[in-house]
Amino acid sequence: xxxRLRARPSAVAAAAVLVxxxxxxxxxxxxxxLAGQDPTTYHDDLIDSARGGVPVGPYGGISxxxxxxxxxxxxxxxxxxxxxxxxxxxxVALGATVVQVLIGVTVGLAAGFGSRFADTVLSRLTxxxxxxxxxxxxxxxxxxxPVGFPRPLLLVLVIGLLNWGGTSRIVRAQTLSLKKLDHVxxxxxxxxxxWRVARRELLPAxxxxxxxxxxxxxxxxxxxEASLSFLGIGVTPPTSSWGQMLSTATTWFRADPLYVLLPAxxxxxxxxxxxxxxxxxxxxxxxxxxxxxxxxxxxxxRGARRTAAATTGATHTxATxTxATHTxATHTxATxTxxxxxxxxxxxxxPAGPDRPTREAAV
Amino acid sequence: xxxxxxRRAGGALIVLFLLSVLVYLLFYVAPGDPAxxxxxxxxxxxxxxxxxxxxxxxxPLPTQYLxxxxxxxxxxxxSTGTGVLHCPAPCFGLSYRNDQPVTELLAARLPVTASLxxxxxxxxxxxxxxxxLLSALRRGGITERVLTVLTLAGTATPVFIxxxxxxxxxxxxxxWLPFPSYVPLSEDPEQWAWNLLLPWTTLALLESAKxxxxxxxxxxxxxxxxxxxxxxxxxxxxxxxxxxxxxxxALPPVIALNAVDLGTMFGGAMLTETLFGLPGLGQxxxxxxxxxxxxxxxxxxxxIGAAVVLANAVADVLYALADxxxxxx
Numbered sequence: 001x002x003x004r005l006r007a008r009p010s011a012v013a014a015a016a017v018l019v020x021x022x023x024x025x026x027x028x029x030x031x032x033x034l035a036g037q038d039p040t041t042y043h044d045d046l047i048d049s050a051r052g053g054v055p056v057g058p059y060g061g062i063s064x065x066x067x068x069x070x071x072x073x074x075x076x077x078x079x080x081x082x083x084x085x086x087x088x089x090x091x092v093a094l095g096a097t098v099v100q101v102l103i104g105v106t107v108g109l110a111a112g113f114g115s116r117f118a119d120t121v122l123s124r125l126t127x128x129x130x131x132x133x134x135x136x137x138x139x140x141x142x143x144x145x146p147v148g149f150p151r152p153l154l155l156v157l158v159i160g161l162l163n164w165g166g167t168s169r170i171v172r173a174q175t176l177s178l179k180k181l182d183h184v185x186x187x188x189x190x191x192x193x194x195w196r197v198a199r200r201e202l203l204p205a206x207x208x209x210x211x212x213x214x215x216x217x218x219x220x221x222x223x224x225e226a227s228l229s230f231l232g233i234g235v236t237p238p239t240s241s242w243g244q245m246l247s248t249a250t251t252w253f254r255a256d257p258l259y260v261l262l263p264a265x266x267x268x269x270x271x272x273x274x275x276x277x278x279x280x281x282x283x284x285x286x287x288x289x290x291x292x293x294x295x296x297x298x299x300x301x302r303g304a305r306r307t308a309a310a311t312t313g314a315t316h317t318x319a320t321x322t323x324a325t326h327t328x329a330t331h332t333x334a335t336x337t338x339x340x341x342x343x344x345x346x347x348x349x350x351p352a353g354p355d356r357p358t359r360e361a362a363v
Numbered sequence: 364x365x366x367x368x369x370r371r372a373g374g375a376l377i378v379l380f381l382l383s384v385l386v387y388l389l390f391y392v393a394p395g396d397p398a399x400x401x402x403x404x405x406x407x408x409x410x411x412x413x414x415x416x417x418x419x420x421x422x423p424l425p426t427q428y429l430x431x432x433x434x435x436x437x438x439x440x441x442s443t444g445t446g447v448l449h450c451p452a453p454c455f456g457l458s459y460r461n462d463q464p465v466t467e468l469l470a471a472r473l474p475v476t477a478s479l480x481x482x483x484x485x486x487x488x489x490x491x492x493x494x495x496l497l498s499a500l501r502r503g504g505i506t507e508r509v510l511t512v513l514t515l516a517g518t519a520t521p522v523f524i525x526x527x528x529x530x531x532x533x534x535x536x537x538x539w540l541p542f543p544s545y546v547p548l549s550e551d552p553e554q555w556a557w558n559l560l561l562p563w564t565t566l567a568l569l570e571s572a573k574x575x576x577x578x579x580x581x582x583x584x585x586x587x588x589x590x591x592x593x594x595x596x597x598x599x600x601x602x603x604x605x606x607x608x609x610x611x612x613a614l615p616p617v618i619a620l621n622a623v624d625l626g627t628m629f630g631g632a633m634l635t636e637t638l639f640g641l642p643g644l645g646q647x648x649x650x651x652x653x654x655x656x657x658x659x660x661x662x663x664x665x666x667i668g669a670a671v672v673l674a675n676a677v678a679d680v681l682y683a684l685a686d687x688x689x690x691x692x
Binding site for chain 1: 390522633
């Protein structure tokens with residue numbers, strides 16, 4: 001996978017940006033000490049109180065001491081605050097992603113591998129969760145938590161607890177199709193406990209889709225954290241965060257444009273890098289994706305949707321009657337299974353002639 | 364078809380009911396004593412006890428929840444110590460801040476959010492569906508590349524960044540537009556539109572990329588179908604093939620997505636409203652969260668949830684109307 005990633009220049013660039021960012025965030029105390037600044041000291045002498053607190057000097061008060069200028073209104077060092085903001089952003093986003101993946105995989109496995117009843121309840125729950133606007137609930141949830149609770153942890157928990165629906169859906173779907181494969185059936189017949197089957201037979205095969213999805217979750221989480229801080233219910237001052245800086249910037253953008261552009265730029269670059277990397281990871285883990293895109297003009301995604309429908313349709317039948325249907329499907333790979341199933345569902349198998357659309361072949 | 368609609372409505376009702384239980388439990392049982400919150404910071408023990416009685420907090424939980432439901436359906440009376448305050452039919456309680464019925468507070472905000480949502484919708488449909496169609500019909504051209512870049516940038520830019528940049532450019536630097544402040548439509552339609560133009564654009568820029576992509580893939584998909592090939596083989600004019608037959612197959616997903624998005628917007632575009640200082644539902648929710656005004660938060664969350672659930676149901680029905688195969692499943 002690393003090799004495939006390395007073959008894509010955009011992925012390499014995105015990864016490089018993220019490594020630099022991570023280093024900056026990790027070394028924030030060191031770097032700001034190096035600049036001789038810290039993120040919380042007020043510098044009243046650097047802001048022009050006669051003009052309402054605009055930094056003294058051009059470009060937001062950039063100088064040898066303050067590499068990126070100072071914050072309007074308070075005179076705190078912007079370089080240090082941006083660095084510390086990166087810490088919050090990355091920490092919350094990654095932490096929330098871990099929580100989301102843990103819950104999502106657990107629920108998805110339980111739904112896909114558990115009893116029919118458990119599946120119904122958990123899938124319903126997931127549906128509700130996915131349908132509801134997450135930001136609204138995140139905002140509302142912060143209202144009932146006592147003020148003393150550490151804010152970054154709160155953000156991790158709130159974002160993590162509210163957005164695991166996608167992961168669990170993917171894991172459930174994957175588990176349902178894995179369940180029909182030979183090695184899983186063998187393990188079950190061999191008397192392995194469900195826990196063991198889940199751990200030894202299912203989890204390894206789930207890694208690829210889960211990693212792919214987690215890579216997409218990270219940028220979303222960054223945006224959610226920034227949004228909550230922007231609304232004034234994320235991290236509380238004096239801790240700095242990009243979202244919070246942007247929210248104060250709404251009153252300063254006329255007098256000090258740089259104060260908007262710096263955090264906005266940081267946020268944009270970070271999210272973009274994560275998005276590009278996530279996209280590359282998806283392609284790297286699923287090489288068919290690129291070929292599908294090429295052929296996909298002839299209804300690529302429609303084919304995918306049909307397969308999805310076929311999978312759910314197929315599982316309902318195969319879940320009840322056992323071995324007979326399995327044998328037809330098991331010798332092919334997981335994705336090909338569905339094609340075989342659709343063919344088996346139509347009474348006579350259609351002839352695989354040259355005028356069969358390429359759609360099915362592409363999926 | 365009727366059966367499908369009924370089934371879908373039933374499902375929506377169940378979800379709504381579950382949601383109301385969940386929200387109620389979460390907010391009135393969660394840490395932090397509602398009576399203390401309702402009373403305010405300068406309350407003594409006796410006053411808190413009175414408020415507790417007023418809010419029926421001594422009752423068992425299911426009874427409290429029933430009262431809450433009863434209030435929504437039939438209205439409810441509150442004793443204010445000296446008199447009785449009647450809170451009419453859809454009653455979500457009284458605000459902790461100023462004892463105003465929550466329903467009134469919400470109703471006052473609704474026009475703002477509605478103006479924002481509908482205007483933005485018109486813009487994103489024009490922009491999104493337009494570009495999507497264009498790039499589907501002229502494949503491989505420059506539109507496709509531009510679209511890919513725009514989609515990527517659109518997903519990577521939160522609303523408040525786009526909004527701030529637009530504010531900086533059009534209000535501060537060029538001074539073409541006023542700094543947005545809400546003017547009711549009934550008062551001055553021209554100023555209404557002029558003031559909302561920037562918020563609309565901000566939302567539309569964010570959303571239209573999604574629509575462009577969906578329209579494009581959906582159109583390409585339909586164009587690749589057998590019946591379109593047949594129409595072409597029979598010599599139907601290309602304009603008619605695309606305008607009448609391809610679009611019919613391509614638009615249902617777009618309509619469905621639009622219904623869902625509109626529902627979400629109706630629930631309040633919190634970020635946009637906060638950024639531009641528009642007094643809509645989203646802004647109310649954010650303010651109430653800051654002041655821990657629980658009845659308002661509960662009502663707003665329930666209202667938003669209801670809007671979204673309803674929008675999803677409508678989207679499904681619309682989809683089924685356009686594509687009858689869905690209803691049969």
